[in-house]
Every structure is written in structure tokens, then in C-alpha cells.
Amino acid sequence: MRVMRVLLVGAGGVGTAITRIAARRPFFDRMVVADYDPSRAEAAVSALGAEAGRFQAERVDAGDEAQVAALLAKHECDVLLNATDPRFVMPLFRAALGAKATYVDMAMSLSKPHPERPYEECGVKLGDEQFERAAEWEKAGALALVGMGVEPGLSDVFARYAADELFDEIEEIGVRDGANLTVEGYDFAPSFSIWTTIEECLNPPVVYEAGRGWFTTEPFSEPEVFDFPEGIGPVECVNVEHEEVLLVPRWVNARRVTFKYGLGQEFIDTLKTLHLLGLDRTEPVTVPSARGPVQVSPRDVVAACLPDPATLGERMHGKTCAGTWVRGTKDGAPREVYLYHVVDNQWSMAEYGCQAVVWQTAINPVVALELLATGEWSGTGVLGPEAFPARPFLDLLNAYGSPWGMREQ
Amino acid sequence: MRVMRVLLVGAGGVGTAITRIAARRPFFDRMVVADYDPSRAEAAVSALGAEAGRFQAERVDAGDEAQVAALLAKHECDVLLNATDPRFVMPLFRAALGAKATYVDMAMSLSKPHPERPYEECGVKLGDEQFERAAEWEKAGALALVGMGVEPGLSDVFARYAADELFDEIEEIGVRDGANLTVEGYDFAPSFSIWTTIEECLNPPVVYEAGRGWFTTEPFSEPEVFDFPEGIGPVECVNVEHEEVLLVPRWVNARRVTFKYGLGQEFIDTLKTLHLLGLDRTEPVTVPSARGPVQVSPRDVVAACLPDPATLGERMHGKTCAGTWVRGTKDGAPREVYLYHVVDNQWSMAEYGCQAVVWQTAINPVVALELLATGEWSGTGVLGPEAFPARPFLDLLNAYGSPWGMREQ
Known part of the structure; x- marks a missing residue:
């Protein structure tokens, strides 16, 4: 030790x-x-x-x-x-x-x-x-x-576990993230750092395919409805840039690796508007202040306008699910599994005083x-x-x- | 003199x-x-x-x-x-x-x-x-x-002209503003100060009715399609807070006074998102900067991210129309007129080097x-x-x- x-x-x-x-x-x-x-x-x-x-x-x-x-x-x-x-x-x-x-x-x-x-x-x-x-x-x-x-992280561990113990050959590994969290008293309150969420969602999503390697698509591509377990149910998911797509193919054999995030349509529209207005930018713009002109990053201002997600636990309800869906063959037969981890906000608040996502x-x-x-x-x-x-x-x-x-x- | x-x-x-x-x-x-x-x-x-x-x-x-x-x-x-x-x-x-x-x-x-x-x-x-x-x-x-x-201003002059020379009794005076302006090379570029546009559009719209006086509605209420002259054509207009509704009834008799702005659906959605995220606020928020934490107004940051409308004239195409629609009676017969002023951006740029709206x-x-x-x-x-x-x-x-x-x- x-x-x-x-x-x-x-x-x-x-x-x-x-x-x-x-x-x-x-x-x-x-x-x-x-x-x-x-x-x-x-x-x-x-x-x-x-x-x-x-x-x-x-x-x-x-x-x-x-x-x-x-x-x-x-x-x-x-x-x-x-x-x-x-x-x-x-x-x-x-x-x-x-x-x-x-x-x-x-x-x-x-x-x-x-x-x-x-x-x-x-x-x-x-x-x-x-x-x-x-x-x-x-x-x-x-x-x-x-x-x-958790993503990347546990999702990658799931990919390795699937390759070692569940499959002989893997066709696709697709990380799928979804939740049914709501926040009382807020019309819009992301449950994770908006800075990171903007970075992930507005960058070109990356996909891996054996033979072709890594390539990108338009943001929010390949929408699909994924049915999440433990009562969360179906959520609209889209391709998002995420580390798993870059990590998994380095150690695990799979013909295709993707990451899809269950953002929902309203959130996607909001991110598109932020991008349209240039408010997702990190390069500073000059604005007036009581101390004269100052330079600030628009994305920092967006973050400052929203409640700190770490403080929302008491008002949050629902569950969040992270997991890895794997499709391939085992002993000659097709197989498809979803390996997942669900946290109920009520449980994490009671046990640790922390909201579920963090x-x-x-x-x-x-x-x-x-x-x-x-x-x-x-x-x-x-x-x-x-x-x-x-x-x-x-x-x-x-x-x-x-x-x-x-x-x- | x-x-x-x-x-x-x-x-x-x-x-x-x-x-x-x-x-x-x-x-x-x-x-x-x-x-x-x-x-x-x-x-x-x-x-x-x-x-x-x-x-x-x-x-x-x-x-x-x-x-x-x-x-x-x-x-x-x-x-x-x-x-x-x-x-x-x-x-x-x-x-x-x-x-x-x-x-x-x-x-x-x-x-x-x-x-x-x-x-x-x-x-x-x-x-x-x-x-x-x-x-x-x-x-x-x-x-x-x-x-x-122009609005308020010329639109109020039109109201006075209608009362003096065109009508015996006026049922409704409705200022209607619409344009078919586009800006080359920008997905989103308001043709007028975004600071003022946010102020006008997100405040509760005001309406005047004889007997009831001034009252307000939800933002973007009473949508109607108004057909603008000189080739601009039909544009979706909604109630917006504007000075004419407060000015006209002080000097002109009319049963109802409204102001509707031809914003279009995309612009309305964008303003709603800014409001949802709190980015329309003028009260400062604290954000990091190279000089340490500073206080800035989110609405100023939105303005700083967008191009200065006064500089867009060269890339702008189309016409803008300001006017006053009046419905009432003259010599016992119903009458309805639209008094208007149209500026073609190409003309104002060539004649004055100024874009049409300003x-x-x-x-x-x-x-x-x-x-x-x-x-x-x-x-x-x-x-x-x-x-x-x-x-x-x-x-x-x-x-x-x-x-x-x-x-x-």
C-alpha cells in the first residue's frame, strides 16, 4: 500500500x-x-x-x-x-x-x-x-x-469491460448520456458547468471509424432517441465532441466509436442562439464598466448570468445516467448491451449534500x-x-x- | 428666423x-x-x-x-x-x-x-x-x-395629420414598423441598437384604450401579419412597448392606440432566449478579466458581440418602412389608411453614406x-x-x- x-x-x-x-x-x-x-x-x-x-x-x-x-x-x-x-x-x-x-x-x-x-x-x-x-x-x-x-472515465471503463468480458468483436461503442433532471424555480439552469457544456456542444463533434480514423461532423448531428434506464426514459441525443471517442480506440477494438448527449431540443436551440450571437466566444470583447472599458470573455458572462450548478442541488429533482452502449458479437451471436450508472439527485443530496451530476x-x-x-x-x-x-x-x-x-x- | x-x-x-x-x-x-x-x-x-x-x-x-x-x-x-x-x-x-x-x-x-x-x-x-x-x-x-x-416622431405626426385632415372619428391608431433588410455575411446582425431593441421588445408592451387608459400585455402579444408597401410585403408584427402609445392619446382622440413591430419569428426567438438566460439584464454581474474580477452589464456584452449597426450599411440590402395605420370614419363612411415613409438602404448609402434605419x-x-x-x-x-x-x-x-x-x- x-x-x-x-x-x-x-x-x-x-x-x-x-x-x-x-x-x-x-x-x-x-x-x-x-x-x-x-x-x-x-x-x-x-x-x-x-x-x-x-x-x-x-x-x-x-x-x-x-x-x-x-x-x-x-x-x-x-x-x-x-x-x-x-x-x-x-x-x-x-x-x-x-x-x-x-x-x-x-x-x-x-x-x-x-x-x-x-x-x-x-x-x-x-x-x-x-x-x-x-x-x-x-x-x-x-x-x-x-x-x-464519469464521462470520460467510467464510460471508458465500461468499454474496456465490454471488450474483455462481454464481446468477441465490437461493431460500435456509443457513449450515451441522458437525464430527467429539473430545477425548481428556474426556467433555464444547466446542471453542469455551462462553460464546459458550450465547449463540448458547439465544437465540431468527433466520430471514430476503423479504416477512416477520426473525423468531424456538423454540431448536433445524427439525432437519435435513446431509452435511458431506471425511469428516465427516451431522450433526444446528438453527437457531441467528447474525450471517449479519442480515448477508446487507442486501447479497445471497435469499428465505430461515438458520443451522444441527451440535450433535448430546447437546450440545443439555446446553444445555437448563443453561437449565432457570438456569446459562446472565449476571446475577450471590450465593454464599458464603472472603472472604464474592460475586456471580458462573453462565455464567462453567460456563465455569470446563470446560477452556479453546484448550488442547485436542493431545488433539483430527478436522475442522471451515464453509460456505454455496445453492439457486436459474442460466441457467434449478435449482442447489444448498455452498461450504465445512474445517480438519483435526492440520494446524492441526502448522502453527500452534492447534486447528482457533479x-x-x-x-x-x-x-x-x-x-x-x-x-x-x-x-x-x-x-x-x-x-x-x-x-x-x-x-x-x-x-x-x-x-x-x-x-x- | x-x-x-x-x-x-x-x-x-x-x-x-x-x-x-x-x-x-x-x-x-x-x-x-x-x-x-x-x-x-x-x-x-x-x-x-x-x-x-x-x-x-x-x-x-x-x-x-x-x-x-x-x-x-x-x-x-x-x-x-x-x-x-x-x-x-x-x-x-x-x-x-x-x-x-x-x-x-x-x-x-x-x-x-x-x-x-x-x-x-x-x-x-x-x-x-x-x-x-x-x-x-x-x-x-x-x-x-x-x-x-421616426418612431416615435414621424409616426406621431402622421397620427395628428390623420385626425386633422383624414378622419372625423378614429377607432384605432396602430403604428406598424417593418423591413426586408438583410446583411451580407452575417447570420444575425440587427439594423438598430440592440440595447434599445432589447429594451423595447422585452419590456411589457403597452396598449391604450379610451375608457380603460394604458395597460400592458405579455411580450410579443397580438401577432398579426401586416402588408408593408413598396415591395417589402407581409411581415409578422407583435405588440412592443413604444412611445407613440403614450404620446398619441395625449393630443389625438382615438379609441385604441397600439405599436407593432415587424420582428419576424427568428428575432423573437432570439430575444426570448436572451431573456431566459438573463443576458438582457442591465444590472452588472461579476466576471473574471485579466485585471481581476470586474463588473459588467450583460446587455452591454451582447451589444459588444454584435457588429455596430451603423457600420453595416455597405453590406445591407433592402428597405425599411415606418408608418401609422388609422381606422375610423370620414363623412359617415368607414375609412382605413396607412401613412408611411420608406427608405431604401441603397439610396441612403449613395446619398448620405448612412444605412437606412439610422x-x-x-x-x-x-x-x-x-x-x-x-x-x-x-x-x-x-x-x-x-x-x-x-x-x-x-x-x-x-x-x-x-x-x-x-x-x-
């Missing part, structure tokens, strides 16, 4: 949920909770009450590699767990490599659309910047476990850290969740009290 | 067009063009070339009453023409009263929705703050001519100033355009080379 000291960067919804899940597990020695806003880090730690002993709040600018490196050194942390938004992936990834610390994130380095044919060809793909440095990680004997949330994201990196601590998972280089054996992860998820399910289609 | 010295505040699209229209008319002695951004004022003046002699650029903060008063005094101006957005109506109106200068604007002081029943009853109405001070203007022997653009707004206060200079229009207090004889205005509009029209329905 390795003695683990974790630097958790980001004390937003997901970071806070991570502290609450981890506090119940003995596998680590210390968790330093660092945020740009020190009051958020302090709030996360103090909310742990009697369980706060192994936790400590710090302030950090996740974009400042030197500051992050200094914090890793100060607290002798051997793991950096990144719970910030994807803009900070690269500085945190580099800081961890410099310190030879294990790095874990839940979203990968950002893509850039193809300059001429954005809706046909990939430009810079999600994670490209990270995979380019894989040799350096191997040389350092260190591990970057990338995309280790809680579901947060549990998976904690499970992964525990497997790394016990040595059941190990490796060097830049690896996705499907690079590791799936069964220990799925068993430990059940042991955490949040079981996964499988439906034969 | 009065010797007129004008302080024009605001050198945006409408202000710039005012300088170009006025430059061709001899009725005034001097026009000082003042803007918060002195480069805009200088650009407006220098664009006049050989005709720039009577014009002079200045810097002014329209929200700073003392600064405006000092500028009026410095240049001995007897007229303040307000071409800013409606937030600056009150400071400019007060500065003019203090100086006993004639005040002219094209939009009136802002409304506030009824706190409990916003979509049934009026709260503070458009212009209320200005009309409350009417006695002070009368006492000072000074004139505030309010709502003297040019059409700008010509009317210039005509009104000329009537005040010649004495054909005169008065004291706070008066709308329909308080003055309509015929001299309509004749002078024709003399400016931009004729109005009438269609018997």
Missing part, C-alpha cells in the same frame, strides 16, 4: 464532492484542497466537519505552473488531481510532470477546429497536447491518468486513486481509463455504495 | 446621420457634436468635408449633467439635440431645462414594470419622468420636444429643428410631435427629398 498525498486543484462543485467522497476512504494520507478563490477551498474543507483532519485548504492560480509546482513541493504531494475547467489542463499537467507526481484529470486538453474544413476533418484533437508528451512521462516513470471522471463525476477519480494506492492499477506514460483492468474498478464502485448496471438490449 | 446653435449629444449612427442631413440645410448657425468617445465626434465632423464649417467636435459624458450644462454655456447653444441611448434622457433633459435651452430627443425616459402585475398594469411609463416636469418647462418658457425621431431616424429631428427655427412650430412645456401642426412637417419632409406616402386600405 502506497502512502498517498493528494493535491486537489479546484474546489467547485466536482472538487467539493471529491472531498466528501474521499473523506470516507482511508487510502490516502493527506488531501490539500486548492482553489483560486481561497474561500471556496476553505468552505469545502470546513464542511467535512469531524472528517476534515486529513484535509487542508490552500490558494492557487491553476494557470501558474510555478505556483502549482511550489504547492506540490511544499506539501510533498505525489498526486495532482485536477478538478478545474479544461483551460487549466496543460499548466497542471506540466506542473505534475515536472514534479514526477501522478496526474489525474476528468477532461483533456482542448481541441482546435480544422482551419478550413472544421465539420469534416479534425484539427487539434482533444488530448493531443497531452498525448504528444507521453514519452516524457514514460521517461520520468510517472503516470498521467487522463479523462478519469457527484457522479467526482466519485470516479476517487475510486481510481484508491486503485492506484492499492497497486491494483499501475502504469507509466499518458493513459486513459480503458488502459487498466476494468473489473477492479467496477467492483470498487459497487463497494462505494453506488452500483453500476447492465441492460441486454 | 431664429438664430439656432445646436449641441448634438451622441455621434453614433443616428448622430452622424444628423450631421450629414443638417449640413445641407442653412437654418442653424452652429452644431457642436459631442460624444463620450471624442474620436467618434471628430470622425462625424471630418466626414462632412467642405461642409464641416458650422460643426465642431467635443467630448462629453452624457450622464454628467454639470458637464453638459457647461458645454451648452461654453458654445452658447440654445438647443440640445439628444442622440444617445435612452439611459441618458434624464440627465440631458435636466441640463437643458437648467439652461432654458430647447430640448429634443428621439426616445423618452425609461419605463419600470409594475412590481406585482407587470403584464397587466403599467408601472412607471415611458416618458413619465419627463412629463412630471412639464410645469417647470412651462414656467421656464422653454420647450422639450420629446420623441421626435438615416430614417435622423432626418426627422432635423426637419423639426428647422420648423422651430422658422417659427412654424413653437411652444413651451413638454410636448410630443402630435402637439404641433402636421402639414408643415410633412411638406418639409418632401422638400428634403424623402417623400412620405399614403395607402387607402
Whole structure:
């Protein structure tokens, strides 16, 4: 058993949920909770009450590699767990490599659309910047476990499990995400970071096909109605850019890999309007303020106008489902399964005081850290969740009290 | 003939067009063009070339009453023409009263929705703050001519003309505004200030009915398709809050007064989405910037993301129509007419280098100033355009080379 000291960067919804899940597990020695806003880090730690002993709040600018490196050194942390938004992936990834610390994130380095044919060809793909440095990680004997949330993350573990235990040949692996969550008192209140949602949904969706490789389509392409389990029911899903499509084909054989998100028509229309008006942009525009003209990112303003999804748990009702649908053959016969994980908001609020979507994201990196601590998972280089054996992860998820399910289609 | 010295505040699209229209008319002695951004004022003046002699650029903060008063005094101006957005109506109106200068604007002081029943009853109405001070203007022997653009403005003149010369009794006066303008290279590019458009369209629309007085409805109520003249054709129009509904009944007898704007379905949906997301708000939100957290108004950010409508003239095609539809009786027989003014963007660009919508707004206060200079229009207090004889205005509009029209329905 390795003695683990974790630097958790980001004390937003997901970071806070991570502290609450981890506090119940003995596998680590210390968790330093660092945020740009020190009051958020302090709030996360103090909310742990009697369980706060192994936790400590710090302030950090996740974009400042030197500051992050200094914090890793100060607290002798051997793991950096990144719970910030994807803009900070690269500085945190580099800081961890410099310190030879294990790095874990839940979203990968950002893509850039193809300059001429954005809706046909990939430009810079999600994670490209990270995979380019894989040799350096191997040389350092260190591990970057990338995309280790729920989606990507658990969805990738499901893909590996299907390939290892359920199928001989796989025709298609399609991650499918849907929910029936509503928020009382709000006409429009996304249940996950709007910054990330805009990034995912308005970038050209990426699809993988054996022989053809990765390619892109128009946003919101290939709509399909997917029937989600445990009472959620049918939801309209569309192609969205997501890490699984880039990760799964590197370790799992499948003729086609897709990711479809159950956005619903109203949400799709809203995102289209934001794009039409240029309000999805991250490049700053100049606007008046009481202090004179200032430069702000329109997407940050959109986020500031909406309620913080992490604070909506009390008003939220319903369930969220993440899962991987797999179609192929086993013992010569066609087979089709949906491997899934459902969280009921009422349960996650009662058990952890966290809303379902951020809680579901947060549990998976904690499970992964525990497997790394016990040595059941190990490796060097830049690896996705499907690079590791799936069964220990799925068993430990059940042991955490949040079981996964499988439906034969 | 009065010797007129004008302080024009605001050198945006409408202000710039005012300088170009006025430059061709001899009725005034001097026009000082003042803007918060002195480069805009200088650009407006220098664009006049050989005709720039009577014009002079200045810097002014329209929200700073003392600064405006000092500028009026410095240049001995007897007229303040307000071409800013409606937030600056009150400071400019007060500065003019203090100086006993004639005040002219094209939009009136802002409304506030009824706190409990916003979509049934009026709260503070458009212009209320200005009309409350009417006695002070009368006492000072000074004139505030309010709502003297195209709509309100020419539309009110049409109402007065209909009452004086075309009808014995009027059942309904309905201002109807529509266009077939398109902007090359932009999927979404409003042809008028988005700040003002949001204000007009998302506030509860106001309707007047004799006996009942003013009341409000839900936004976008009473949709109707109105057939606009000169090749524009049918456009979907909806109720919108507008000054005419507040002005016309004060001087003209009519059983019902409405304003409907030909927004089209796509534009209505876009405005609804902005409202749903809270992006129409003017109260500041806190967002990150390179200089640390700053406070900005979401509506200012929406405006900053869109192209400046005043700069779109070269890429714009089509015509815009402003007009007043009147239904009633004459000599015992039912009658229905549409009095209108159409501007073709190609014509206004070629003649004045101004796009059609801002040019059409700008010509009317210039005509009104000329009537005040010649004495054909005169008065004291706070008066709308329909308080003055309509015929001299309509004749002078024709003399400016931009004729109005009438269609018997």
C-alpha cells in the first residue's frame, strides 16, 4: 500500500464532492484542497466537519505552473488531481510532470477546429497536447491518468469491460448520456458547468471509424432517441465532441466509436442562439464598466448570468445516467448491451449534500486513486481509463455504495 | 428666423446621420457634436468635408449633467439635440431645462414594470419622468420636444395629420414598423441598437384604450401579419412597448392606440432566449478579466458581440418602412389608411453614406429643428410631435427629398 498525498486543484462543485467522497476512504494520507478563490477551498474543507483532519485548504492560480509546482513541493504531494475547467489542463499537467507526481484529470486538453474544413476533418484533437508528451512521462516513470471522471472515465471503463468480458468483436461503442433532471424555480439552469457544456456542444463533434480514423461532423448531428434506464426514459441525443471517442480506440477494438448527449431540443436551440450571437466566444470583447472599458470573455458572462450548478442541488429533482452502449458479437451471436450508472439527485443530496451530476463525476477519480494506492492499477506514460483492468474498478464502485448496471438490449 | 446653435449629444449612427442631413440645410448657425468617445465626434465632423464649417467636435459624458450644462454655456447653444441611448434622457433633459435651452430627443425616459402585475398594469411609463416636469418647462418658457425621431416622431405626426385632415372619428391608431433588410455575411446582425431593441421588445408592451387608459400585455402579444408597401410585403408584427402609445392619446382622440413591430419569428426567438438566460439584464454581474474580477452589464456584452449597426450599411440590402395605420370614419363612411415613409438602404448609402434605419431616424429631428427655427412650430412645456401642426412637417419632409406616402386600405 502506497502512502498517498493528494493535491486537489479546484474546489467547485466536482472538487467539493471529491472531498466528501474521499473523506470516507482511508487510502490516502493527506488531501490539500486548492482553489483560486481561497474561500471556496476553505468552505469545502470546513464542511467535512469531524472528517476534515486529513484535509487542508490552500490558494492557487491553476494557470501558474510555478505556483502549482511550489504547492506540490511544499506539501510533498505525489498526486495532482485536477478538478478545474479544461483551460487549466496543460499548466497542471506540466506542473505534475515536472514534479514526477501522478496526474489525474476528468477532461483533456482542448481541441482546435480544422482551419478550413472544421465539420469534416479534425484539427487539434482533444488530448493531443497531452498525448504528444507521453514519452516524457514514460521517461520520468510517472503516470498521467487522463479523462478519469464519469464521462470520460467510467464510460471508458465500461468499454474496456465490454471488450474483455462481454464481446468477441465490437461493431460500435456509443457513449450515451441522458437525464430527467429539473430545477425548481428556474426556467433555464444547466446542471453542469455551462462553460464546459458550450465547449463540448458547439465544437465540431468527433466520430471514430476503423479504416477512416477520426473525423468531424456538423454540431448536433445524427439525432437519435435513446431509452435511458431506471425511469428516465427516451431522450433526444446528438453527437457531441467528447474525450471517449479519442480515448477508446487507442486501447479497445471497435469499428465505430461515438458520443451522444441527451440535450433535448430546447437546450440545443439555446446553444445555437448563443453561437449565432457570438456569446459562446472565449476571446475577450471590450465593454464599458464603472472603472472604464474592460475586456471580458462573453462565455464567462453567460456563465455569470446563470446560477452556479453546484448550488442547485436542493431545488433539483430527478436522475442522471451515464453509460456505454455496445453492439457486436459474442460466441457467434449478435449482442447489444448498455452498461450504465445512474445517480438519483435526492440520494446524492441526502448522502453527500452534492447534486447528482457533479457527484457522479467526482466519485470516479476517487475510486481510481484508491486503485492506484492499492497497486491494483499501475502504469507509466499518458493513459486513459480503458488502459487498466476494468473489473477492479467496477467492483470498487459497487463497494462505494453506488452500483453500476447492465441492460441486454 | 431664429438664430439656432445646436449641441448634438451622441455621434453614433443616428448622430452622424444628423450631421450629414443638417449640413445641407442653412437654418442653424452652429452644431457642436459631442460624444463620450471624442474620436467618434471628430470622425462625424471630418466626414462632412467642405461642409464641416458650422460643426465642431467635443467630448462629453452624457450622464454628467454639470458637464453638459457647461458645454451648452461654453458654445452658447440654445438647443440640445439628444442622440444617445435612452439611459441618458434624464440627465440631458435636466441640463437643458437648467439652461432654458430647447430640448429634443428621439426616445423618452425609461419605463419600470409594475412590481406585482407587470403584464397587466403599467408601472412607471415611458416618458413619465419627463412629463412630471412639464410645469417647470412651462414656467421656464422653454420647450422639450420629446420623441421626435421616426418612431416615435414621424409616426406621431402622421397620427395628428390623420385626425386633422383624414378622419372625423378614429377607432384605432396602430403604428406598424417593418423591413426586408438583410446583411451580407452575417447570420444575425440587427439594423438598430440592440440595447434599445432589447429594451423595447422585452419590456411589457403597452396598449391604450379610451375608457380603460394604458395597460400592458405579455411580450410579443397580438401577432398579426401586416402588408408593408413598396415591395417589402407581409411581415409578422407583435405588440412592443413604444412611445407613440403614450404620446398619441395625449393630443389625438382615438379609441385604441397600439405599436407593432415587424420582428419576424427568428428575432423573437432570439430575444426570448436572451431573456431566459438573463443576458438582457442591465444590472452588472461579476466576471473574471485579466485585471481581476470586474463588473459588467450583460446587455452591454451582447451589444459588444454584435457588429455596430451603423457600420453595416455597405453590406445591407433592402428597405425599411415606418408608418401609422388609422381606422375610423370620414363623412359617415368607414375609412382605413396607412401613412408611411420608406427608405431604401441603397439610396441612403449613395446619398448620405448612412444605412437606412439610422438615416430614417435622423432626418426627422432635423426637419423639426428647422420648423422651430422658422417659427412654424413653437411652444413651451413638454410636448410630443402630435402637439404641433402636421402639414408643415410633412411638406418639409418632401422638400428634403424623402417623400412620405399614403395607402387607402
